[in-house]
Amino acid sequence: GNSVTQMEGPVTLSEEAFLTINCTYTATGYPSLFWYVQYPGEGLQLLLKATKADDKGSNKGFEATYRKETTSFHLEKGSVQVSDSAVYFCALRLDSNYQLIWGAGTKLIIKP
Amino acid sequence: DADVTQTPRNRITKTGKRIMLECSQTKGHDRMYWYRQDPGLGLRLIYYSFDVKDINKGEISDGYSVSRQAQAKFSLSLESAIPNQTALYFCATRTGTGGMTSGAYNEQFFGPGTRLTVL
Numbered sequence: 309g310n311s312v313t314q315m316e317g318p319v320t321l322s323e324e325a326f327l328t329i330n331c332t333y334t335a336t337g338y339p340s341l342f343w344y345v346q347y348p349g350e351g352l353q354l355l356l357k358a359t360k361a362d363d364k365g366s367n368k369g370f371e372a373t374y375r376k377e378t379t380s381f382h383l384e385k386g387s388v389q390v391s392d393s394a395v396y397f398c399a400l401r402l403d404s405n406y407q408l409i410w411g412a413g414t415k416l417i418i419k420p
Numbered sequence: 421d422a423d424v425t426q427t428p429r430n431r432i433t434k435t436g437k438r439i440m441l442e443c444s445q446t447k448g449h450d451r452m453y454w455y456r457q458d459p460g461l462g463l464r465l466i467y468y469s470f471d472v473k474d475i476n477k478g479e480i481s482d483g484y485s486v487s488r489q490a491q492a493k494f495s496l497s498l499e500s501a502i503p504n505q506t507a508l509y510f511c512a513t514r515t516g517t518g519g520m521t522s523g524a525y526n527e528q529f530f531g532p533g534t535r536l537t538v539l
Contacts (some may be wrong), residue, residue, distance in 0.1 A: 351530030
């Protein structure tokens, strides 16, 4: 079946550290891939997306590259800030039914 | 004002009670969704609606019902609440127009969530 697997959290880093949150997927066909972010007490917001293989999504210093050969969409940021503390969700969307399939979320804690 | 609003934001109720969660949006989107979020499970789709006359079950619809009163309103009901329905509930909207290359076509916009506790 179709699924998304994210690394378990929480991930705790110091400010200005390099961030990687792993995401791999299983899907039939050619999904679009997304990262959403949920700040404390808020709903989810789209962070970035990629719609085809080798596309790179980027926003607010975050990047993720759609790797079809490894079925991955890892989220990276070169220098994290305390304000990046949130829960990050990886998701895929199949064109066949347009539904989003979500990973479990990874909580990120950035310490000053 | 927020584009997607949910009421109530928090609710504590007892087993067997009927509960309604409401969602309103000012984005003019035709597609609306209800999800529940449980720790370690991410979001799971309960129901979705492509327009007022088109309502579909999601992954975990048992124990829930919905009503699309208008394009801007989509309510979720728990007919007889049970403790394992304790969760964070999110409403989301999306436009169905714009084509595959439009960011607006792909993105879902979420409300702030309703935290429901069933005792």
